Amino acid sequence: MTGERSNMTCTEFQARLPELIGSGEDVKTHPHIQSCELCRALLSDLETIAEAARQLFPAVEPPDELWNQIESAIQNESSEAQ
Ligand SMILES: [Zn+2]
Numbered sequence: 001m002t003g004e005r006s007n008m009t010c011t012e013f014q015a016r017l018p019e020l021i022g023s024g025e026d027v028k029t030h031p032h033i034q035s036c037e038l039c040r041a042l043l044s045d046l047e048t049i050a051e052a053a054r055q056l057f058p059a060v061e062p063p064d065e066l067w068n069q070i071e072s073a074i075q076n077e078s079s080e081a082q
Pocket of ligand 1: 009010011013032036037038039
């Protein structure tokens with residue numbers, strides 16, 4: 001009775017949607033999406049918007065290269081200090 005994701009209301013689902021998308025979960029496979037045409041339509045709208053946003057703001061990814069640079073900079077610093 002509680003915790004049944006498929007029994008979520010549209011309001012509940014839509015409130016959680018940004019979180020679900022943000023966590024990288026495949027929202028299309030969500031039980032509510034599977035059973036709710038309204039939210040399926042909403043999701044496809046959001047995907048269109050998200051796709052447009054990706055094109056406007058590309059490369060919003062974890063800056064691994066930046067961390068590597070910081071790490072080697074720190075290592076250089078500490079080896080010079082010795
Ligand atoms: Zn719904």
